Amino acid sequence: MRPPLSAAIVIADAAALADEAGFEKVTLSAVARRLGVQAPSLYSHVRDLKALRDGMTALALGELADLVAAAIAGRSGLDALRAYAAVYRAYAQESPGRWQSLQRRAGEAVVRSDAARNMSTQAGAVLRGYPVPQDEHVHAVRLLGSTINGFLGLERTGNFDHSSPAPDVSWDRTVVALDALLRAWPAHSGTDSS
Amino acid sequence: MRPPLSAAIVIADAAALADEAGFEKVTLSAVARRLGVQAPSLYSHVRDLKALRDGMTALALGELADLVAAAIAGRSGLDALRAYAAVYRAYAQESPGRWQSLQRRAGEAVVRSDAARNMSTQAGAVLRGYPVPQDEHVHAVRLLGSTINGFLGLERTGNFDHSSPAPDVSWDRTVVALDALLRAWPAHSGTDSS
DNA sequence: GGTTTTCGCCTACATGCTGTAGGGTGGGTT
DNA sequence: AACCCACCCTACAGCATGTAGGCGAAAACC
Numbered sequence: 001m002r003p004p005l006s007a008a009i010v011i012a013d014a015a016a017l018a019d020e021a022g023f024e025k026v027t028l029s030a031v032a033r034r035l036g037v038q039a040p041s042l043y044s045h046v047r048d049l050k051a052l053r054d055g056m057t058a059l060a061l062g063e064l065a066d067l068v069a070a071a072i073a074g075r076s077g078l079d080a081l082r083a084y085a086a087v088y089r090a091y092a093q094e095s096p097g098r099w100q101s102l103q104r105r106a107g108e109a110v111v112r113s114d115a116a117r118n119m120s121t122q123a124g125a126v127l128r129g130y131p132v133p134q135d136e137h138v139h140a141v142r143l144l145g146s147t148i149n150g151f152l153g154l155e156r157t158g159n160f161d162h163s164s165p166a167p168d169v170s171w172d173r174t175v176v177a178l179d180a181l182l183r184a185w186p187a188h189s190g191t192d193s194s
Numbered sequence: 195m196r197p198p199l200s201a202a203i204v205i206a207d208a209a210a211l212a213d214e215a216g217f218e219k220v221t222l223s224a225v226a227r228r229l230g231v232q233a234p235s236l237y238s239h240v241r242d243l244k245a246l247r248d249g250m251t252a253l254a255l256g257e258l259a260d261l262v263a264a265a266i267a268g269r270s271g272l273d274a275l276r277a278y279a280a281v282y283r284a285y286a287q288e289s290p291g292r293w294q295s296l297q298r299r300a301g302e303a304v305v306r307s308d309a310a311r312n313m314s315t316q317a318g319a320v321l322r323g324y325p326v327p328q329d330e331h332v333h334a335v336r337l338l339g340s341t342i343n344g345f346l347g348l349e350r351t352g353n354f355d356h357s358s359p360a361p362d363v364s365w366d367r368t369v370v371a372l373d374a375l376l377r378a379w380p381a382h383s384g385t386d387s388s
Numbered sequence: 389g390g391t392t393t394t395c396g397c398c399t400a401c402a403t404g405c406t407g408t409a410g411g412g413t414g415g416g417t418t
Numbered sequence: 419a420a421c422c423c424a425c426c427c428t429a430c431a432g433c434a435t436g437t438a439g440g441c442g443a444a445a446a447c448c
Contacts, residue, residue, distance in 0.1 A: 103347065103351060104351060105350075105351050105352050106351075111352070111355075111356065120357070136367070138357055138358070138359070138364065139363070139364045139367040139368070142345070142348070142354060142361075142364045142368070143341065143345075143364070143367070143368050143371060145344070145348055145353065146340075146341050146342075146344035146345035146347075146348055146368065147337065147340050147341040147344055148340075148344070149344045149347060149348060150339070150340035150341055150342070150343045150344020150345070150347065151336070151337075151340035151344070153297065153340075153343060153344065153347060154336070154339055154340055154343060156299075157297060157298060157299050157300075158299050158305070159339065160336060161305075162305065163314070163332055164332070165332070167336075169333070170332065170333045170336045170337070173330070173333040173337070173380075174333070174336070174337050174340065176380055177337060177375055177379075177380055179380075180375065180378070180380040181371055181374065181375050184374070184378070185371075186367075186370055186371055186374040
């Protein structure tokens, strides 16, 4: 009758549920209900809950890596940075559950995946337009990721809800500030003035 | 015999458990076991699991606000910024469960608490040593929080584990970079080159 | 001093989720 | 036609949340 289930289908459905109800609401029972199947049936496709979550993380990682790749292709400098940041924010807003699935310690397999490797590479690519010395790239990449992810996290937890103006304005300032920072990357003991 | 339980004791014990085993492992059953009591007994002190978590968040918020207050008192500029950032990082490292309790959407009561209000005020105080115009303070505070919290989040989820050098080095660069950024806060349409 | 109230923890239970064991059925193969 | 196996099923054990109601001991009251 119905086409048989597969790991991919289960994980995709779990991701959809996460986006609708929040990552923490993703339960094997709930996914089974959505798929019109009994809960134990899912264990043939997914080892356990941890594996399901890892699958969602891997899925999100792959999607995001593709989006980032498309966004920064052919751009550089502030242009690339804007596109890079915009993709993250859009993803966090449009797929909040998937985005949440990235904010956790994932299994080894996920960490070593191509998508995960790509993500760091892409962050490095954004830096190409900036005068950050090669041996400082790690730090710049970490700073970039920290600020972008941190902003999205605070926004999601409602940290900005009780002060004006809307987060969008701060987001723009933040991206511009990061651009300025990267263009004048400080030397070890302070800043150099040009 | 034993002194009777109280909400404060239950919450404190839950916080201790969170630090030992992770925030997501905090369960009313587990806390009851630690306290040598049956699980339903806790419901006289804590309305439900959500209330317990909110209590932990409020506790952490209060502790952190006090630590920050002590750290930035009498300091300014980079000195204050360093102390401010250091308190956050130390707290995240020494009380990981409590820190995790801050990375969630808390109930209204917690959000409106004095401690929560203090935290924004304190972030603003750090900016006093920098030439950030008053109407830009919100953005700077948000940026500061984003970067600091984001770094700690990425560090905790193991994002930095598979690249060298150790996060400590990046942390230092990050704080220095934030200092540089605040000292040369970019104007709205770009940066001014001094 | 004895009675009564109250407080704090208890047992019992309903409900929901995870994960295991093992059964049955239908579609494809030979 | 008989077989097999992929796929989903039922049954169950274990642990979590949260409700209802009981019991005992200490405090309060006459």
